[in-house]
Amino acid sequence: MIIICDKCKTRFRLDTSLIKKTLFKVRCSKCKHVFSVDTSPKEDVYELKQTNIEPEKKVITICNHKGGVAKTSTCLNLGTSLSMMGKRVLLIDFDAQANLSLLLGQKNEFSFYEIVQKEIDILKVIKNVRTNLWLLPSNTRMALLAQQCLQQKDFGFFLRDALKPIKDHFDYILVDTPPSVKFFTPNALMAADFVIIPTQCEFLAMNGVLQTENIIKAVTKTHVLDYRVLITLFDNSNTASKVIYAKLQKKYESKILKTIINFDSKMQESQIVNEPIAYYDDKALSARQYHALAKEIEVL
Ligand SMILES: Nc1ncnc2c1ncn2[C@@H]1O[C@H](COP(=O)(O)OP(=O)(O)OP(=O)(O)O)[C@@H](O)[C@H]1O
Ligand SMILES: [Mg+2]
Incomplete structure (x- = not known):
């Protein structure tokens, strides 16, 4: 720390x-x-208070079929900004890579695997990591879930059902997903009220957004799940980025979030020391941009 x-x-x-x-x-x-x-946690997970705020976008799943587009960084830093606005935020590391847990310095913890397969109480797995910020960590055993549960009836509703008893404790629940589509993404989409699709302004990334849109439609056949596209890792000095940004704006219009997240070396520094960017350097460009994103999401 x-x-x-x-x-x-x-x-x-x-x-x-x-x-x-x-x-x-x-x-x-x-x-x-x-x-x-x-260094003791300021609040104990067993002392969670009920919140009466019921935003339409309480469970926000962050997903893109393409890897390395800043899904995990967005989950961590958007969640941190919301928590700094006084919102009670739960981050769910729903990826066996456990990158979100690692970015918060949490290793070898219980995860959603233990909740499903060992019937451990979800409140015992959730940890308070900062003021107003909680984490449901991941571990490598999460990879077994896909194998062990795919045959089970209703396997796509595991996360949605697990969240039911704890939803009232939080203003926002942000779910980080892996690039693969198996098990985790369908579960995270079925639990979601809203989706953020982070994408870089690169030619192949545009295809990733299209594929992700199709996955959302295929998984949520019975209801319409609203989404927005978030531009990440943007490089102002790169002409190709600007061209792709213009194309994305033309294609997705109001579905593109106004806030853009720039490539920022401070973000990479913050990750080395296991700090969300706003805790590492609140004045950094990406910290200010994630604060702006939190405000934009609040009023959507
Ligand atoms: N704003 C930023 N500026 C600079 N580097 C960033 C920024 N956001 C993320 N990164 C870096 O980009 C890389 C990919 O980020 P991240 O792990 O969040 O992507 P991801 O979509 O979750 O990847 P995966 O698909 O593997 O889960 C990481 O090395 C991270 O440090
Ligand atoms: Mg990730």
């Missing part, structure tokens, strides 16, 4: 896994100031 000296405001990275206590003292190596650090 990042620790900031109370006195000189120098930022340090501290490996808290080496420290047994949750409340301890540290000495700043720059100004020698001694101050207390409290």
Whole structure:
């Protein structure tokens, strides 16, 4: 975690896994100031309060058939921005790669696998990771779910059913999905009220959006699931990006979110230290853009 000296405001990275206590003292190596650090979660998952807010877009699934388009980064950073606006946000790592869990420094935790196959209470699996922000982590055992459950009746409703008892605890539930279509994406789409399709402005990525649209239609045959396309990893200096952006705007019109997320090296730095960008550097371009996205999603 990042620790900031109370006195000189120098930022340090501290490996808290080496420290047994949750409340301890540290000495700043720059100004020698001694101050207390409290790493205990600020709220306990068993003390979740009911929220009366029932936004139409409570469960937002973030998906794109194409890999590496910033699905996980969007889930983490949009969720963080919403949580900083005072919303109670649950992030669901619904990908056996467990990248979302890794970005939050969570490893080898229980996951949706244990909820389904070992009947562990979902509230025991959900962890409070920041103020107003919770995580349902993933682990590599999640990969077994696809094999073990595909034959089961109603396998596409596992996530929707698991969320029913806890939905009232949160204002938003954001689901990160893998690029593959098997098991996870259909489950995440059946649980969703709304979908965000992140995409880069690249020629092949346009095809990814089209495929994802078709997957949404194929999975949700009985109802219409609304979606928006989010431009990510945008490079202002790249002419091809601008051309593809214009094409996407023409094709998808109002389905394209106004907020664009630029390529930002600060985002990559933040991921090295397991911090959402807004906690790492709230002034960074991508932090400001994810805040703007959160506001845009709020009023959609
Ligand atoms: N705004 C950004 N600026 C710079 N790099 C970014 C930004 N957003 C994401 N990245 C980087 O792009 C890469 C892909 O991001 P991410 O893992 O979020 O994509 P993904 O769609 O979830 O990938 P996968 O399909 O494998 O799950 C990562 O290395 C991440 O650090
Ligand atoms: Mg991902």
